[in-house]
Amino acid sequence: MSNIRDVAKVAGVSIATVSRALSAPETVSKKSLKKVHEAIEQVQYKPNMLARNFRRHRAFTIVVLVPNMANTFFANVVRGIEDIMQQHGFGVLLGDTRDQRKREEEYLKLVETRQADGVIQLRPYLEGDSILPKNDIIAVNAAGCENTPYPCVRIDNAGAAKTATDYLISLGHQRIGVITGLANNPHTVDRLKGYQQSLTAAGIEFCEDWVAEGEFTMWSGLNAAQHFVRLPEDERPTAILSMNDEMAIGAIKGFRTAGINIPGDLSIVGFDDIEVSRYTEPALTTIAQPAEEIGKAAANMLLKLLDGNELRNLDYVLPYEFVVRSSSVPKSN
Amino acid sequence: MSNIRDVAKVAGVSIATVSRALSAPETVSKKSLKKVHEAIEQVQYKPNMLARNFRRHRAFTIVVLVPNMANTFFANVVRGIEDIMQQHGFGVLLGDTRDQRKREEEYLKLVETRQADGVIQLRPYLEGDSILPKNDIIAVNAAGCENTPYPCVRIDNAGAAKTATDYLISLGHQRIGVITGLANNPHTVDRLKGYQQSLTAAGIEFCEDWVAEGEFTMWSGLNAAQHFVRLPEDERPTAILSMNDEMAIGAIKGFRTAGINIPGDLSIVGFDDIEVSRYTEPALTTIAQPAEEIGKAAANMLLKLLDGNELRNLDYVLPYEFVVRSSSVPKSN
């Protein structure tokens, strides 16, 4: 394995010139540049990034903390992050935390020990249960919630949930159920707020029985459906807002298994607009989050921070879109 | 930011002792060890991994090349990889190549420039269109195909496709269609082989019209369905093998839109067993690949290679499972 010294020797220049030829070619004469490139070719030189990064005190790597990479929405956010980072010469270390705090801490150590320059967190901030923000750690939150105490890019979760609920009400539904994530999850909190605002605005009284707690998985959506199935038919919601598409998909399965027709007997609206939601039967009405854009914006924010710049906006809110498909219909009779 | 020298000074020992206390504690006296740990605490020392890795000529990082992270199957393989790597103190750099050769090359440079020690490739090997194997690059292929010229962990794709087709034949189906990936994709080739073996064994003549080319996306599955819909009804397959679940899901949508009832009019079998396949309507009969296990096995192989060990088995074949659900039924009348 050849090094910068070998190149310098063959090219007949100093190692400084070789170094400059690579990282600041404009400061080197055409002639030297040519010699250096020929020498590089000849000795098959590949710069040792381990050495370069060490010397520069930068890893040119970030780590992304994601609760579950198998979740399509998260995967798409990560793709956006990676795309931007790649363009800027940064690597992205994957930190699939599987919702375990210990793993989050483990991955954060990469930043503390300089293996990574910064971190993008995909888990929403929760007071008392967050490893971020932290001193000396440059971080941004992606797809998070209101009132995140460090730079954050997100959508208006409450507003989106209100939009979806308003729509169901406009369809004539009065008994509107909701499938949430875990009760203390900030996404649950924000979206529940929007749901309740909508109910209040329409003069509908909130009912505990209309809330089924899930955990953002298909499986938990199916369980949530069973909760509603158990209610007497005249108290059962005629429409349901699910706080993500996975749970909506699970719920549809659960309702159908119980002989409840979707959307004939019950309308359902999801959240996220993952790809498969266009293909389910019925196709899912849902809130479309711009997953990749969220990732890209978060990456750009982090890059600015890493360059030592101040951020103009610490809470960057991207627009969502409400997509009507066939899982929601006017209340029958 | 404190360094090893600060620790040594406070502890009253040499920097060599501090270094040893951290990487080979058994060679240091209890007394020194205690002093060192107290000093570390006092000056808040975090070892600089950039320096350590540079000095050790190892990045303790690998890169994983994945065609598309938004594909649930790939995501699960990556999760398996990451889990093992994490346990062994290695980071995993994400290389979502989006099926672009240029991006593959870009990411491979990380290995050549020592930012990563090795690579796991999730795209199957294709002669004449592969950046691997490559001299001086330690690599293993995960979820690949037969005859991969470097270490590989996979399932028996041909066997699995044959199993699925045999099953459809046993259900009385004679006209059996297949939705493939791109024609030159090795997975397409291997699985098509199994499909044809099954047909031959049953004395059914292969028919060109029964093959629709997709590209492993839901969208392309939907298009493939339209190809079959265009065939005269008495020549149309009564059962279809889709080379992955995504295309099967797209195809179901396509058939249903055309008024074809699944599984009443047409049985369909998928491949991979991604999570959502349990929740579709009808639930998908499919070949279950042990995605995480494949990832873990590939990671363990790479780790062995990185430690300079020889591999006992260069083609590690894991078992698949055939999962019967409701998308496949006996041929009607």
Next chain:
DNA sequence: GTGAAAGCGCTAACAG
């Protein structure tokens, strides 16, 4: 069991 010292391969003043 411990310390002194020599670098790993590169970058970045600094002087010319």
Next chain:
DNA sequence: CTGTTAGCGCTTTCAC
């Protein structure tokens, strides 16, 4: 525009 030189923070001989 170019070369000399002093390290970055750590590991690892080699003596003692």
